[in-house]
Amino acid sequence: MKTVPGGVCAAKGFLAAGIHCGIRKNRSKKDLALIVSETAASAAAVYTTNLVKGAPLIVTKEHLKNGTARAVVCNSGNANTCNADGREIAEAMSELTAAAVGIDPGDVVVASTGVIGQPLDIAPIAAGIGPLAAALSKDGCPDACEAIMTTDVQPKEIAVEFTLGGKTCRLGGIAKGSGMIHPNMATMLVFLTTDTAVSPAMLRRALSTDVQSTFNMISVDGDTSTNDMVVILANGLAGNPEITEEGEDFAAFMAALNTVTVWLCRAIAADGEGATKLLECSVAGAADLASARTVAKSVVCSSLTKAAMFGEDANWGRVLCAIGYSGADVDVNKVGVSFRSAAGEVEVCRNGAGVPFSEEEAAKVLHEKEICILVRLGDGDAAATAWGCDLTYEYVKINGDYRT
């Protein structure tokens, strides 16, 4: 498997575009994205578990019932959530897109991201959809990627190439993350495309399995969004024998999918609102997978641990504290903790109690941009990893004045 350029356009038959249509006042920021498969594609998606769901998710869920789709349309600047006319607007977005691209409205995935509870004006979308469709190209991924960003600083796109049944397959994706990131059974907006031939049922299985260890394991601020969605389209143009059951090909496809999703998870966490550091918590020795995941996520969610990492302070007591209140059944007298980065590794806690360590060495380790918190439990063999970011002044600044 190797990384290739092109993002969501890397796979055969996928085109993308992004423009400024006028939802945002700032004309230099694109706000409408389109991804289209030239042929029919299997499609699968996972959605937020928040009871308050964006109207686009409800419409998309209906459209994906038959397991196929051809296009993804997504605006930023407005979440189209908690609006009385939300569903009507999301359906209008589908219809406008279908007409512009020449497909059925039921083959359109609709997504929106931005502020909640402000009516979304359909006029700029109606005016922009024609030019957007006309701009579709194999080079359109960076524009589409920019158009779905909100407070993201970095665009997030990646693609990989792999082989199935002698055929070269590609799988790529784009994501927006930043704030309100604490996915549960889904995540922020992530759009994945592949030319692999895979049945809708196996595509659903692949995606729903993968998100458990990837997007569900990241948190920026503990707030589970109302609009989280991960969508994958697979148009089969690679010509591989269609994947219709578990086996070697499915495993290879899962590996490619996981490479892309883990990369996007790390990119989303590293680009969390106001973040200066990517935090990774790797838990080993847990009694079971659920405990490992619970502990890892509790550590990356702890405000106190996040603030300590921002301050580059090896305050491991906060890690122990987060393990203790996680809800996982852990023998706290067997817990060990180390901090690791490109600058080295320093052990700070063994058997639930502190061990002497060099503060100088620890400061060097924590000065890096990617910090791994290694947690060793003494309860079994299960392991899990979670991703997050530090808590900074900038997070407060961004969110103290987001709407105005």
Place this chain on the structure above:
Amino acid sequence: MKTVPGGVCAAKGFLAAGIHCGIRKNRSKKDLALIVSETAASAAAVYTTNLVKGAPLIVTKEHLKNGTARAVVCNSGNANTCNADGREIAEAMSELTAAAVGIDPGDVVVASTGVIGQPLDIAPIAAGIGPLAAALSKDGCPDACEAIMTTDVQPKEIAVEFTLGGKTCRLGGIAKGSGMIHPNMATMLVFLTTDTAVSPAMLRRALSTDVQSTFNMISVDGDTSTNDMVVILANGLAGNPEITEEGEDFAAFMAALNTVTVWLCRAIAADGEGATKLLECSVAGAADLASARTVAKSVVCSSLTKAAMFGEDANWGRVLCAIGYSGADVDVNKVGVSFRSAAGEVEVCRNGAGVPFSEEEAAKVLHEKEICILVRLGDGDAAATAWGCDLTYEYVKINGDYRT
């Protein structure tokens, strides 16, 4: 019922003191507190549910098995948690205190608060306990209150007076809060004293019932401490007929207790690390009490809502979002939200969707120091209130560099 001065010394027979003994380097900050009842007292306590428990809690729990105690000793600057010799040190603190006061070590409540995982040196406590006991007085509450503070800005003390069986009773308390505040079945350090005659069993029942709607409903940062503890001593010197069962007297006692604990809860939340505003979330119309509490706590815990309140931004979509992911079974299409403060009340959401409101009016409401977020559910008759604070630059600053 009326408020009276004196805090934990307001009730008959209670003395207190606080000194700097040397646990903290800063000589101007007191770090060792003592509260003593001149006679035997019923005692009850609730503790953190964090699996990682401070050594003092384990020792205190043993001492309170018989339902009586005479003294509370508490140091700040070091939590005596995750230390190999923690228990030994906590027991030494009990013995030193018992010897200085002339009581049994089993009648001492031990508490510690501060950084986790750094050995606590017993030497300054051994040297300071004599002078501390000598300083005990009816005017000692402010000193004791200061000695248990960590990053608290405001001392928190209160007392009330009420009548039982024709006798005047008093109940007072002190608290420390600030950071790592997300109690579960207990809270930060809270010491309550009363001269009411009440049996250990009824005292336990009163305390464990009260904390469900008070200390368990506050959150500063979502981190449940390892050292949370609420203790109450009742020495019976008021001379009222001893409360040994439910009834009118028990109800009157519970009302006094609740007045003191709600006051302390609001004081802890308002003085949360870096806080500029007290947030109160009042939920009405919930299907049951558990749902009401879950929703109220989810709102005051939401980082995004907390940051919006700091920015005085009426971003009610974040409130809806927090309700939606709370885990409570809520009909989101019936939710209503208003913001209220001394400056007025503004309705922002009805039936799950936004209603037009004056941004100017909302800004005026949110500019106040105490903000109430009113949530109306359409699911039933249950109600609950939770307390928290805004998320500020100062929180990040305090916690980015706490240990060093």
